[in-house]
Amino acid sequence: MDRERTEGVPAPPWRKSRKPAPPKRQLSQELIVETGLRILDAEGLDALSMRRVAQELDTGPASLYAHVANKEELLELVYDQVLGEIQLPGRDPARWKEQLRAYAVEVHRVLARHTDVARAALANIPTGENSIRIGEFVFGLLIEAGMAPRQASMAMDRLSLYVVGDAYEGSVHYARMRASGLSDQGEYFEHFAGQIAAYYRELPPDRFPMVSKFIDELIADDGEDRFLYGLELLLDGIEARMP
Numbered sequence: 001m002d003r004e005r006t007e008g009v010p011a012p013p014w015r016k017s018r019k020p021a022p023p024k025r026q027l028s029q030e031l032i033v034e035t036g037l038r039i040l041d042a043e044g045l046d047a048l049s050m051r052r053v054a055q056e057l058d059t060g061p062a063s064l065y066a067h068v069a070n071k072e073e074l075l076e077l078v079y080d081q082v083l084g085e086i087q088l089p090g091r092d093p094a095r096w097k098e099q100l101r102a103y104a105v106e107v108h109r110v111l112a113r114h115t116d117v118a119r120a121a122l123a124n125i126p127t128g129e130n131s132i133r134i135g136e137f138v139f140g141l142l143i144e145a146g147m148a149p150r151q152a153s154m155a156m157d158r159l160s161l162y163v164v165g166d167a168y169e170g171s172v173h174y175a176r177m178r179a180s181g182l183s184d185q186g187e188y189f190e191h192f193a194g195q196i197a198a199y200y201r202e203l204p205p206d207r208f209p210m211v212s213k214f215i216d217e218l219i220a221d222d223g224e225d226r227f228l229y230g231l232e233l234l235l236d237g238i239e240a241r242m243p
Helices: 029-043 050-056 061-066 071-083 093-113 117-122 129-144 149-180 185-201 209-213 223-240
Strands: none
Touching (some): 029 071, 050 061, 093 117, 093 129, 117 149, 149 185, 185 209
8 A cells, every 4th residue: 555645645745755766777797888888988988997887887896896807808898799789791702802891891880889999999809709700700701712811810900900990090089079069070070171281281392392282182081081992902902812
């Protein structure tokens, strides 16, 4: 029976009713990783810590260590969680170049969506389930297309470094955009490129003739165009080493 209201009789106005607190979700590694990723997306990598996750979950930091060893493991788990969003097709060695291109664009898209996670990815050794799943796809695709395993290993490593490094550069610009108070990426890059162009125009042409002459060409392409151009360079290099 409701203590505040019986048989349709309202509680006296001076009696304050208390709403029951919503039940807490049971602490688990999955919940900790979800919370860590949410903090990273909203506040950036520098804001992510065991203490900050514990605060978000309304618990003490010590309670997290039963599920996650430390911040380094948390970052690895968060990164692997992000990699789980990457969609991979069935391997088709006859279309290896097309599939590698689509894979690289997909990874870049997912990392860009989570901005700062690319910083955690740069020093990450692929040991998580999703990391290994992706490595199996790329490594297997290159070998099945005819590349020797050792060559395929190096090609996979360099391709991954390029994609993650480009996404990391994007995260740096995103942080600067937030710090500048701008919210539109197009507006930010126009402002950024304009500053660079203005500086280059002040350089002495006798010392820097090529830079001074081709300023417009130097700043003409946006980040996506540059990423795709670099990707084609890598793919063409891998193709040149295919039997």
